Amino acid sequence: MPDAPGLELIAQGIEEGRQGTVIETALEHDRATLVVSPDGVLHALTWLRDTPEQGYRFLSSVHAADYLPAAPRFAVHYELLCRDRVERINVKALLDDPAAAHGSDDLPEIDSCVPLYPTAEFQEREVYDFFGIVFRGHPDLRRILMPEDYVGWPQRRDFPIGGEPVLFTHNEIETPRWFE
Amino acid sequence: MEIERESLRARQLRARDLLRGDLEGKDLEEYVEERLLTTTLESALNWGRANALFPLTFGLACCAIEMISMVTSRYDIARFGSEAFRASPRQADMIILSGRVSIKMAPVIRRVYDQMLEPKWVIAMGACSSSGGMFANYAIVQGADKFMPVDVHIPGCPPRAEALLHGFNKLQRLVRGRPDLGWRQRYNAVGTEEWARFEPGEPTPEAIERAALAVAPKHSETGQGGIEIPGTESNA
Numbered sequence A: 001m002p003d004a005p006g007l008e009l010i011a012q013g014i015e016e017g018r019q020g021t022v023i024e025t026a027l028e029h030d031r032a033t034l035v036v037s038p039d040g041v042l043h044a045l046t047w048l049r050d051t052p053e054q055g056y057r058f059l060s061s062v063h064a065a066d067y068l069p070a071a072p073r074f075a076v077h078y079e080l081l082c083r084d085r086v087e088r089i090n091v092k093a094l095l096d097d098p099a100a101a102h103g104s105d106d107l108p109e110i111d112s113c114v115p116l117y118p119t120a121e122f123q124e125r126e127v128y129d130f131f132g133i134v135f136r137g138h139p140d141l142r143r144i145l146m147p148e149d150y151v152g153w154p155q156r157r158d159f160p161i162g163g164e165p166v167l168f169t170h171n172e173i174e175t176p177r178w179f180e
Numbered sequence B: 001m002e003i004e005r006e007s008l009r010a011r012q013l014r015a016r017d018l019l020r021g022d023l024e025g026k027d028l029e030e031y032v033e034e035r036l037l038t039t040t041l042e043s044a045l046n047w048g049r050a051n052a053l054f055p056l057t058f059g060l061a062c063c064a065i066e067m068i069s070m071v072t073s074r075y076d077i078a079r080f081g082s083e084a085f086r087a088s089p090r091q092a093d094m095i096i097l098s099g100r101v102s103i104k105m106a107p108v109i110r111r112v113y114d115q116m117l118e119p120k121w122v123i124a125m126g127a128c129s130s131s132g133g134m135f136a137n138y139a140i141v142q143g144a145d146k147f148m149p150v151d152v153h154i155p156g157c158p159p160r161a162e163a164l165l166h167g168f169n170k171l172q173r174l175v176r177g178r179p180d181l182g183w184r185q186r187y188n189a190v191g192t193e194e195w196a197r198f199e200p201g202e203p204t205p206e207a208i209e210r211a212a213l214a215v216a217p218k219h220s221e222t223g224q225g226g227i228e229i230p231g232t233e234s235n236a
Helices: A004-017 A038-050 A098-102 A120-131 B005-020 B025-035 B041-050 B063-071 B106-115 B126-131 B161-175 B205-222
Strands: A022-028 A031-036 A058-066 A074-082 A087-095 A109-111 A134-136 B094-098 B121-125 B152-154
Touching: A004 A022, A004 A031, A004 A038, A031 A038, A038 A074, A038 A087, A038 A109, A058 A120, A087 A109, A120 A134, B005 B025, B041 B161, B063 B094, B063 B121, B063 B126, B063 B161, B094 B106, B094 B126, B121 B126, B121 B161, B126 B152, B152 B161
Parallel strands: A031 A087, A109 A134, B094 B121, B121 B152
Antiparallel strands: A022 A031, A058 A074, A074 A087
């Protein structure tokens, strides 16, 4: 993990290449996080990968999160690893929900990082499968775990949990005469 | 029972006489009575089926580990003639749903089940395949009996190999055609069935419905004249 000045230097380096890319830096729980704008995520990843003194050439994970009440609703996380120094850095791209803004069924979009890290192919498919985030430029964006004809994005926070209601003592009052 | 040397010798000689055709009259009657067992073909067939149920090599999740341990020498399902796990559904008599059934796996299981030859039986092993278990979410089918018939449900998470053996013995009884060993008999609950609320002479709602259905087609024939037999009206 880069320390606080190191993280600021990284943010400065990325900003030099493209203004307005880094929104915020955070250093919490032994994790360095760069919050970047969704347009600049490819620039940030390219810079982190190709700058010789950085060398984050290994993408450990791509995953998403849904922070529903928050204003930029989604975030795509890129966990990068420098295997020479065994240092990790987390790049987080915040995404607005176009469906909430326009009241349509539009899906949030972000650039695919498959050209940079080929390993991201299946992981971006998984993010698409569960959160409905479209990766522009992905070679084969299909569902990967859910059935291909499945409707809905099951890991979103407004997705119903599903299953069958289970009767406990605490919710027995909510379903009166359940035995009928 | 210990067979003495002399009596064994005598039996051997009698068997030899029978094969030579020397045994006649009372001796022959006695010999046949001693050695033959009469039964119906069906019960003999079911007895054979129940003691040679071949399960399908098919594991879904963690319950499959218990299913595997059921085959090991410690539990040894070979005692009940079911140790031959077949790798093809065409050769299997029984499928054990050992684990949670995801909605993506359900059509696969259904296809495997349809590929099995009749007669075939299904054991739903564990809480997940019986009711969804702890996975009350979008990905898991809430009970495998929603898309295929299940004969035996085994509770547990996962059930121990002994529990699976017990459920398997229940299935064997089912195969042998002894429905009198259901839970109502075991727990003295006979008479709590839905249909037992009515007196023996009284018609059940089902019987009334059936009677109504039997009357209905006749009425339509005579009334609106759905089917007209040509020639009958013009002649009259």
